[in-house]
Amino acid sequence: MEKSDTKRLRSRDWFGKTGRDGLIYRSFMKNQGFPDDQFDGKPVIGICNTWSELTPCNAHLRDLAEAVKRGIWEAGGFPVEFPVMSTGETLMRPTAMLYRNLASMDVEESIRANPLDGVVLMCGCDKTTPSLVMGACSVDIPSIVLSGGPMLTGHFKGRKIGTTDVWRFAEEHKVGKLSDQEFREAEAAMCRSAGHCAVMGTASTMASMVEALGLSLPGNAAIPAADSRRKAMAHLTGRRIVEMVSEDLVLSKILTRKVFLNAIRINAAVGGSTNFIVHMMAIARRIGADLSLDDFDHYGSDIPLLVNLLPSGDHFMEDFYYAGGLPAVIAEMRELLDPEPITVNGKSLAENNQDVACYNRDVIGTLEKPFGASSGTAVVRGNLCPDGAVIKVSAASEHLLRHRGEAVVFESIEDYKERIDDPDLEVDENSVLVLKYVGPKGYPGMAEVGNMGLPEKLLKRGITDMVRISDGRMSGTAYGTVFLHVSPESWAGGNLALVENGDMIEVDVEARRLHLDVSDEELARRRASWTPPAHDFDRGYVNLYVNHVEQAHLGADMDFLVGKSGSHVKRESH
Numbered sequence: 112m113e114k115s116d117t118k119r120l121r122s123r124d125w126f127g128k129t130g131r132d133g134l135i136y137r138s139f140m141k142n143q144g145f146p147d148d149q150f151d152g153k154p155v156i157g158i159c160n161t162w163s164e165l166t167p168c169n170a171h172l173r174d175l176a177e178a179v180k181r182g183i184w185e186a187g188g189f190p191v192e193f194p195v196m197s198t199g200e201t202l203m204r205p206t207a208m209l210y211r212n213l214a215s216m217d218v219e220e221s222i223r224a225n226p227l228d229g230v231v232l233m234c235g236c237d238k239t240t241p242s243l244v245m246g247a248c249s250v251d252i253p254s255i256v257l258s259g260g261p262m263l264t265g266h267f268k269g270r271k272i273g274t275t276d277v278w279r280f281a282e283e284h285k286v287g288k289l290s291d292q293e294f295r296e297a298e299a300a301m302c303r304s305a306g307h308c309a310v311m312g313t314a315s316t317m318a319s320m321v322e323a324l325g326l327s328l329p330g331n332a333a334i335p336a337a338d339s340r341r342k343a344m345a346h347l348t349g350r351r352i353v354e355m356v357s358e359d360l361v362l363s364k365i366l367t368r369k370v371f372l373n374a375i376r377i378n379a380a381v382g383g384s385t386n387f388i389v390h391m392m393a394i395a396r397r398i399g400a401d402l403s404l405d406d407f408d409h410y411g412s413d414i415p416l417l418v419n420l421l422p423s424g425d426h427f428m429e430d431f432y433y434a435g436g437l438p439a440v441i442a443e444m445r446e447l448l449d450p451e452p453i454t455v456n457g458k459s460l461a462e463n464n465q466d467v468a469c470y471n472r473d474v475i476g477t478l479e480k481p482f483g484a485s486s487g488t489a490v491v492r493g494n495l496c497p498d499g500a501v502i503k504v505s506a507a508s509e510h511l512l513r514h515r516g517e518a519v520v521f522e523s524i525e526d527y528k529e530r531i532d533d534p535d536l537e538v539d540e541n542s543v544l545v546l547k548y549v550g551p552k553g554y555p556g557m558a559e560v561g562n563m564g565l566p567e568k569l570l571k572r573g574i575t576d577m578v579r580i581s582d583g584r585m586s587g588t589a590y591g592t593v594f595l596h597v598s599p600e601s602w603a604g605g606n607l608a609l610v611e612n613g614d615m616i617e618v619d620v621e622a623r624r625l626h627l628d629v630s631d632e633e634l635a636r637r638r639a640s641w642t643p644p645a646h647d648f649d650r651g652y653v654n655l656y657v658n659h660v661e662q663a664h665l666g667a668d669m670d671f672l673v674g675k676s677g678s679h680v681k682r683e684s685h
């Protein structure tokens with residue numbers, strides 16, 4: 112960067128200061144052994160790292176950050192790595208989603224409070240991507256995402272496996288098809304390298320989302336974590352953020368409505384997770400882009416499924432990368448995408464991906480020969496969900512997309528666990544399983560429990576799918592005819608709270624309908640004696656969350672976090 116440009120560097124408000132404050136800012140940086148010409152007058156680039164040994168999917172990000180630093184140094188910037196709250200999917204209780212908004216607050220305040228001119232967001236496991244992007248949007252300085260990459264494909268008993276197989280293993284173990292020892296062996300085989308889940312689950316969906324939104328360099332989504340090209344991507348990302356600072360390419364110049372619509376189309380083509388909707392809504396509302404739940408149906412539901420990856424298809428992220436990755440999908444979709452929006456490298460998706468080849472048509476299809484006619488998420492409405500509910504059609508069973516059945520109601524996740532395998536439970540394959548109080552406020556945290564496992568007695572009969580309805584989410588690795596994100600949720604007084612055993616429920620995905628066949632008078636009678644189950648979250652973050660979290664169709668962000676405050680720090684330090 113030219114000397115004449117240095118005046119507009121945000122970091123100069125710290126390191127360019129004279130007097131006592133400037134002395135303190137510079138002096139304490141020097142205790143790390145940096146000569147002052149390294150950070151004084153150069154773009155200071157934060158590396159916002161979700162590395163944590165408690166987030167196994169991101170455990171390699173500390174190492175990967177070194178490659179980012181190389182790129183930043185090379186381009187004339189000054190890298191400073193800092194940790195933020197890391198929301199690991201596998202270990203956090205009750206659900207990592209409860210902490211997405213908290214992590215985003217950490218990210219936002221850490222970026223704004225420090226002398227940063229640009230930031231590299233290092234993400235991987237599911238919630239680590241939206242939490243970082245949401246926080247960065249509320250500050251709106253030049254920002255670029257680097258994903259950690261998927262794990263290598265697992266192998267077990269001569270067949271490829273990934274985290275989608277968790278559900279199959281659990282069901283096979285339940286009915287005795289898999290021994291205790293085999294169950295243990297499968298654990299080691301499933302997660303065999305660094306990286307996040309190796310199917311098109313939520314982490315891969317989020318990595319694809321940031322690439323589709325133009326927030327990462329082309330090709331970022333699919334390079335396996337263990338592949339040396341992931342480090343090269345990190346290096347190039349570090350190099351590019353320094354240029355973005357000199358171009359003042361802030362997030363709000365990239366994240367327009369058009370780019371969100373492109374991302375919806377691309378997510379549909381890759382068969383991405385339903386969690387995409389909640390996170391995209393939250394990101395759009397942070398940056399101020401006009402987006403609604405209906406946009407996901409309108410712009411995504413007629414997009415053909417172009418990617419044959421689990422859980423909707425057969426292959427793994429590693430196969431996806433070797434076939435050409437997201438660039439090959441974008442190249443194939445060229446005529447369906449808006450060519451205008453720019454990405455972090457200043458070029459459009461079309462320019463970035465115009466000469467990309469596909470190397471395996473069994474993994475990435477064509478518009479003429481897709482893997483499914485339509486793959487996006489359908490948004491349904493009715494008296495059970497006036498503000499909407501969603502279903503991933505590509506993961507559902509065709510014969511259940513239009514269905515009428517009697518409700519079998521579970522009043523909580525604990526109630527479900529206690530009774531689902533009871534041989535006396537009155538349930539058959541035509542029943543509709545209903546789970547209450549697993550939404551944003553009700554769980555709290557909107558847990559991934561919507562894809563309730565089927566009753567053991569039906570599994571033993573070979574039944575593999577049933578209609579399931581809840582106000583929760585489902586893992587991106589899961590599948591089934593599962594209606595999710597019912598809004599308003601039961602704990603907030605939605606009609607889902609009023610469903611009783613034996614009520615008839617009608618679903619018709621083509622008509623976008625989810626209806627509880629109970630009269631308004633009867634519902635009013637039930638409502639008169641209804642109160643939400645008591646919560647005992649009377650202090651701390653969870654109390655704040657329950658009182659301020661918005662409903663799923665708005666992105667389940669906190670009401671006071673919607674929007675942005677910019678990067679200006681209003682008060683001087685003293």
Ligand code: FES
Pocket residue numbers: 168199200201235236237274307308312314
């Ligand atoms: Fe981290 Fe699946 S558990 S991505």
